[in-house]
Amino acid sequence: MSTPRIKFYQTGTYTAGNRLLDEAARTVQSRMDRMNSLNSGHRACQGCGEALGARYAVDAAMRASHNRLIAINATGCLEVFSSPYPESSWQIPWMHSLFGNAPAVASGVAAALRAKGRGDVKVLAQGGDGATVDIGLGCLSGMFERNDDVLYLCYDNEAYMNTGIQRSGATPPFARTNTTQVVGEAPGNLLGTGKNLPRIAMAHGIPYVATASVADLHDLETKVTKAMDMQGARYIHLHVPCPLGWGSDPAHTIRVARMAVESGLFPLFEAQFGTVVDRTLIRHKVPVERYLELQDRFKHLFGPPPNTEAIAALQAIADANIVTYGLIV
Amino acid sequence: MHRKPFAITLDPNSGLANHTGNWRTMKPVYVDRLPPCNHACPAGENIQAWLYHAEAGAYEEAWRRLMEDNPMPAIHGRVCYHPCETACNRGQLDEAVSIHAVERFLGDLAIKEGWRVQCSPLRGKRVLIVGAGPSGLSAAYHLTRMGHAVTVHEAGSKAGGMMRYGIPAYRLPREIVEAEVARIEAMGVTIRLNTKVEDIEATIQDGGFHATFLAVGAHLARRTEIPGFDAKRMLDAMTFLSSMEGPSPLKLGRRVAVYGGGNTAIDVARTVERLGAEPVIIYRRDEAHAPAFREEVAEALEEGVRFQWLRTIAKADQDKLTVEVMELDEHGKPKPTGRYETLEADAVILALGQKVDTGFLRNLPNVRLSESDDGTIEVDQCMMTGHPGLFAGGDMVPGEQSVSIATGHGKQAARHIDAYLRGTEYTKPPSHPLATFDRVNPWYYTDAEQSKQPVLALARRRATFEEMVGGLDADTALLEARRCLSCGNCFECDNCYAVCPDNAVIKLGPGNRFAINYDYCKGCGLCAEECPCGAIDMIRELK
Numbered sequence: 016m017s018t019p020r021i022k023f024y025q026t027g028t029y030t031a032g033n034r035l036l037d038e039a040a041r042t043v044q045s046r047m048d049r050m051n052s053l054n055s056g057h058r059a060c061q062g063c064g065e066a067l068g069a070r071y072a073v074d075a076a077m078r079a080s081h082n083r084l085i086a087i088n089a090t091g092c093l094e095v096f097s098s099p100y101p102e103s104s105w106q107i108p109w110m111h112s113l114f115g116n117a118p119a120v121a122s123g124v125a126a127a128l129r130a131k132g133r134g135d136v137k138v139l140a141q142g143g144d145g146a147t148v149d150i151g152l153g154c155l156s157g158m159f160e161r162n163d164d165v166l167y168l169c170y171d172n173e174a175y176m177n178t179g180i181q182r183s184g185a186t187p188p189f190a191r192t193n194t195t196q197v198v199g200e201a202p203g204n205l206l207g208t209g210k211n212l213p214r215i216a217m218a219h220g221i222p223y224v225a226t227a228s229v230a231d232l233h234d235l236e237t238k239v240t241k242a243m244d245m246q247g248a249r250y251i252h253l254h255v256p257c258p259l260g261w262g263s264d265p266a267h268t269i270r271v272a273r274m275a276v277e278s279g280l281f282p283l284f285e286a287q288f289g290t291v292v293d294r295t296l297i298r299h300k301v302p303v304e305r306y307l308e309l310q311d312r313f314k315h316l317f318g319p320p321p322n323t324e325a326i327a328a329l330q331a332i333a334d335a336n337i338v339t340y341g342l343i344v
Numbered sequence: 345m346h347r348k349p350f351a352i353t354l355d356p357n358s359g360l361a362n363h364t365g366n367w368r369t370m371k372p373v374y375v376d377r378l379p380p381c382n383h384a385c386p387a388g389e390n391i392q393a394w395l396y397h398a399e400a401g402a403y404e405e406a407w408r409r410l411m412e413d414n415p416m417p418a419i420h421g422r423v424c425y426h427p428c429e430t431a432c433n434r435g436q437l438d439e440a441v442s443i444h445a446v447e448r449f450l451g452d453l454a455i456k457e458g459w460r461v462q463c464s465p466l467r468g469k470r471v472l473i474v475g476a477g478p479s480g481l482s483a484a485y486h487l488t489r490m491g492h493a494v495t496v497h498e499a500g501s502k503a504g505g506m507m508r509y510g511i512p513a514y515r516l517p518r519e520i521v522e523a524e525v526a527r528i529e530a531m532g533v534t535i536r537l538n539t540k541v542e543d544i545e546a547t548i549q550d551g552g553f554h555a556t557f558l559a560v561g562a563h564l565a566r567r568t569e570i571p572g573f574d575a576k577r578m579l580d581a582m583t584f585l586s587s588m589e590g591p592s593p594l595k596l597g598r599r600v601a602v603y604g605g606g607n608t609a610i611d612v613a614r615t616v617e618r619l620g621a622e623p624v625i626i627y628r629r630d631e632a633h634a635p636a637f638r639e640e641v642a643e644a645l646e647e648g649v650r651f652q653w654l655r656t657i658a659k660a661d662q663d664k665l666t667v668e669v670m671e672l673d674e675h676g677k678p679k680p681t682g683r684y685e686t687l688e689a690d691a692v693i694l695a696l697g698q699k700v701d702t703g704f705l706r707n708l709p710n711v712r713l714s715e716s717d718d719g720t721i722e723v724d725q726c727m728m729t730g731h732p733g734l735f736a737g738g739d740m741v742p743g744e745q746s747v748s749i750a751t752g753h754g755k756q757a758a759r760h761i762d763a764y765l766r767g768t769e770y771t772k773p774p775s776h777p778l779a780t781f782d783r784v785n786p787w788y789y790t791d792a793e794q795s796k797q798p799v800l801a802l803a804r805r806r807a808t809f810e811e812m813v814g815g816l817d818a819d820t821a822l823l824e825a826r827r828c829l830s831c832g833n834c835f836e837c838d839n840c841y842a843v844c845p846d847n848a849v850i851k852l853g854p855g856n857r858f859a860i861n862y863d864y865c866k867g868c869g870l871c872a873e874e875c876p877c878g879a880i881d882m883i884r885e886l887k
Contacts, residue, residue, distance in 0.1 A: 025399060025826045025835070027790035030876060032838030034854065035399060035826065045838035047851050055847045055864035056359035061367065062868035066845040097359070104359030232842060258868075266869030266882075269843060273787065299787075 028233045042232050043078045044070070050077040050106065052086075057104035059096040062265025064255035064272065065143065065170045068229045069093055072168050072253060073139065075236040077107065079243035080137040085110070085124055089117035089142030089151055092177040092257075093170060115150040117142050118158035121165040129164070137243060141168040144185035145175045148212045159219035162247040166239075169212065169250070172257035180260045184210045187280075188332075189325045191312040192260070202315050206328055216250040217286045223249040224286040229256070230273035234283060234295050241285075254281045262311020274306035279333035282340045294340040303329045364846060368867035370882045372840075372860055377779035377832025377878065381443060384431035386748040387414045387482075388755055391428055391443055392833060398446055398825035404459060406825075407450045411461055414751055415485035416478065416524045418455055419507060421448025422516050422813070424748040425637060433781040433831045439794040441827045442816075449821040455523045463531050464491035469765045472497065472553040474541050474704075477505020478747045479738030480559035481525060482754025483761070484533045487557075490762045494533045495551060499540035502589070505561050506739070507747060509586040510608070512615050513809045541704050544734075555761045558705075558729070558736040559754065562698040562745070564719065568603075573660035573692065581612045581695035593619055597690025601626055601665060603657060604695030605634035610641065612693050613649040618809055624650040624687065626657060628670050628678045647806050657692070658684060665689045700740045708734070714742045726760040726769065727753065735761055779832025783878025786829075788839070795824040834858070834879040840871035 024035045032045030043049055052073040059066035077084050085108045088094045094111050097104045112120045121140035128136050140158075142151060147169040158165055174192045175181040182192045182204055189203040197203055216224045223242050227235040235253070242249040256263060256271040263271050275281035276295075280303060283295035304326060307313040316322045337343055381391040389410060397406035410417050421444050432440035469492045473480045476498035484494045502508055504521045529535055541547050548556055565580030579594070581604070587594045598621055602613045605627030613623035627634055630653045631641060645651070655667040656678070664686050670678040700719035705711050710730035714720045720742045727735045737753030739745045763770035798814035799805075805812055816824060834857050841849045841858055848865035849858050860871075872880040 024790065025828065025830070026788045026837055026876060029788040029790065030837035030839045031842035032836070034836050041838070042842060044842035047853065051847050053847075054357055054359065055861065056362040056364060057846070058362065058364065059845060061866045062870050063845050067843065067870075070845065070847070071842075098354055101354055102359040102362060103354035103356060106356050264869075266873040268845075268868075268870055269874050 031232055042236050043075050044232060044236070050074045050082065052077055052105065052107045053097060054104050054106055056102070057097045058099060059092070060257075060259050060265070062258045062268045063092075063096075064229050064257055064268045065093055065172055066096070067268065068170050068235075068253045068255040069141065071229065071232060071235050072227075072239050072251070073107065073141075075239040076137070076139050076166065076243050079240045081135075083136045084108070085128075085136060085138055087112070087117050087121040087124060087138070087140040089140075089146030090114035090177075091143035091146050091170075092172070093141065093143060095177050114146055116154050117146060117151055118154040118165070118167060121167070122154075122158050122161065122163040125164045138165045139168065140165050141170065143176070144169060144171040144173060144212075145183045147171075148184040148210055156215075156219065159216060159221050159248045159250070162221060164246055164248070166242050166249045166251065168239075169252045170255045171252055172255050172260060174257070174260050176257050176260040185212070188328065189313060189316060189322075191262075191315065197315040203312070206325075213250070213252045213284075213286070216252075217289050217291075219248070220289040221248040221250065222246070222288060224252075225250075226252045226254070226281065226283050228254040228272045228276050228281060228283060230254075230269050230276050231283065231295065238285065260312070262314070263309050267309055271306065271309050274301060274309065277301045278303045278306045279337040279342055280306055280329065282336040282342055284340050291340065294342055296344060297337070297342045300337075300343060303333050363863045364866050365848070365861075365863045368862075368865060369885050370867045370869060371862065371865065371885050372867070372869065372871050372880050372882055374834065374857065374860075374879060375832075375881050376776050376834075377783070378776040379779050379831045379833065380431035380433055381428035381441075383775075383778060384427040385752075386427065386746065387420065387424075387752040389413045389428075392828065392830060394450070395441070395443070395446065395825050395828040396830070396835065398450065398821070399828060401822055403450055403453055404457075407454045407459060408461075410447065410450060413755060415461075415482060415528055416451070416751065417447050418451025418520050419478075419516060419524055420748055420751065421445065421451050422520065423507070423511055425746060433779070433784055434827060434829055436781045437784075437786050437789065437829075438791065442794050442797070442824050445795065445797050445816050446821050446825050449816050449818070451524070452520075452815055455520070460527065461489065461531060463489050466493055467491040469493065469554045470495070470552060471761060471765075472548055472551055472556040473559060474544070474556065475505060475559040475561055475738070476500075476503035476525070476535055476537075477559055477561050477738060477750060478507055479561075479750035479754040479757075480505070480557065481528055482751040483557045483559065483737070483758045484754075485528050485531065486755050486758030487761060488528075488531045488533050490758065492762070492765065495553075496533060496535045497539040497541050497547065498535060498537050499560075501538055503535050503537065509589060510582065510611075511747075512585065512588070512611050514614070514618065514805070514812045515611075517811050543707060544704050545707055555733045555764055556735065557754075557757050557761060558721075558734065558740060559738040559750070560701065560704075560740055561750075562700045562718065562720075562739040564699040564701045565694060566696040566699060567694060568696060570657050570692065571659045577691045579691070579693055581608045581693055582698060584612055584693050585615065588615060596621060596693075598622055599624070599663075599688050599690050601657070601687070601689040601692045602695055603627075603692055604697070605629060605636055606695060606697065607636050607640055608697075609695035610636050610644050610649075612695050614644055614647055616693075617647050617649055617806055620807070622650075624652055624689070626652045626655050626665075626667060628654065628656045629672060629676065630654055633672065633676050643812075646802060652687070654678065655685070656680070660689075660692075663688055663690055665692070698739070702740075716742060718742075726764070727757045728760065728764070733764065735764075776832070779878055781831075784829055784831060785874060785876050785878070788837070788876035789829060792823070792827050794827070795820045830877045832878055835877060837876055839874050839876060840880060843870045843874045845870065
């Protein structure tokens, strides 16, 4: 990733801000005039990674678009916790239609803005992994292949959390959900199932695809800002831990996300027109256990007796990512 | 709220009506903790506070913050054994912050720039200080800043005490001592040199002093009998080291035995080496049990000093010493073995420690000696002896001895003397709990190795008294200061403000830190968890 890493400034660019850094090198989130697009009072659980990810990403998008932005939201946690009737926690133009049609609605809004000659207003679509990788995939694929001028943000918390933690196409192998219980010969989600949406998006040859994590704010904001400055269909896949669904401590949301990145299980990379062009290096590599042990959904892997084969299979996925994306120099 | 069709267009921000703070069972609170460096500093410096200014390149501010506690940073940056760095939490991450190197940089810069300290107007009280060593000078400085008129009586011909007569010039160049002493004198402190106090009561009365601080140090050498040795060829470490300040060093011969295993023995041996002779250190225990610091021993070995561990001097004939081989019992105590060896020596220097010369206090029955045999005198928690208005510190009171401990005593004594002169008592404000490493979130700190100070080439170290260790340049000093983790005290990195999913952290602007909006804080604890320096506690919500 091309985020400048400033050496010796006490914390470099690892913290949100730092009085020793130039204003320009600090994050949008560290600014007193940040938009707070998703404001206080929303009903997300304690330590919600999705709320955090949405705050990070939408504020960065607002700043990059000079506060001229329309957001389209799919059904999901983000929509439900931010807009229980008659309240809204959004401070931006924001629209919700159905679970599966957010990309189509966004395409329509983009077409309307073009028809009205409003090139100054940008369109953002957002949804969870259920709306994105499963239910809305047809609409999303259409938005991609038409290269509609929309940035689509997927907040990936790896299951249908809003409806009660059911498995999605983004649920990782061995994870416990309410539809992949820890029973039988292969407890948890089956190895070899699921799909990799960033690669599917890349296969459409769209101008920009990136992955990002709430564990790396500078990296996330840089990618959103870069995407907002581009035309056509763009896709960013954000990794957002869910304390409720993953069985992690709400205080550990960022730590869990960081362990996913540092183990290699969630690679951070950027692709343009179908080709990977950059990646964010792992700073301190950790074994996948450091990630898994923070979450009750993987508790069954640690026994007794420990499921060393399953842990080895997850480690193999992480190691393959490290090789594929060159995450360690 | 005006009427709307069902489920259509909610007002922006109407969610603010939902005070999610009532979900909370734990709540975050900002705290300040005591950094381990500050906790360990014998001179009571607020190290983290002056590093904070140095990090920003505000060197004069950093120096002024430092000077609130220690008037001799250029000296301490060179000679202090920096317990702060042993305590530094960064040592558990990569390497400790080189605090002494930054301190020295600030001290040297202040000398170069001629920075001066402001004092309060005089308040009409007069204080006598006996001894112009680190403790006396420190007390003089602090008392002057508090508005007292200070006169220092010094027996020697120059000020500095052990900093001049005990620490060799290759560790502490004399112009540094002179510059920092001159700055204290320029504040209005009168230093009377060659003025040995013989009768303390008479001196106090003649001068009309309202309080007195004794800081004469420990200069009387401990001696031991060596049968058969010519007394003319035997001298003590203090006599030898202080002779280096005279017109010409003492003539010792080629082979010089140094008897003792402390830092003074090492200083003596390294000085002998530089004079072109061949020193050998004889000590009754082994290297692991020697009181000298490891790095001092290592540097001496580099320079060619030889060590005879586990040996005592049994007797001497002509130019030969007979030494007995010792062995250690399970408690580390040396026992004789009955085996003897001989080694050649033209002179023996005894570095067996020093005692306090308390003869000038003989007329004061209320001043009590401590139970040890080193001549140190008892003081209470206010550093006052049994005689009202008579305080004491530095090497002449019981406890560990070093320049920085003595300097710390000087500051403490000044506070108590000031309180005594006002008719009150000084009570130390309570300290914050310690900022331990387990509270630090190390992920956020940039990996950065410690900056290394330049060291003089070995050939020059062995032959000259040039300063052995060089200072950091401005760029390196800045980087080194920026390695500080700011343990336990907010440095405004904005992490808590950014990581709150509920926008419940309020940024108050540069220098004003942050506050929690408890109307919306759900108590998830992300801010505390992601605070790099451990400045947020999660505490149970009282219902």
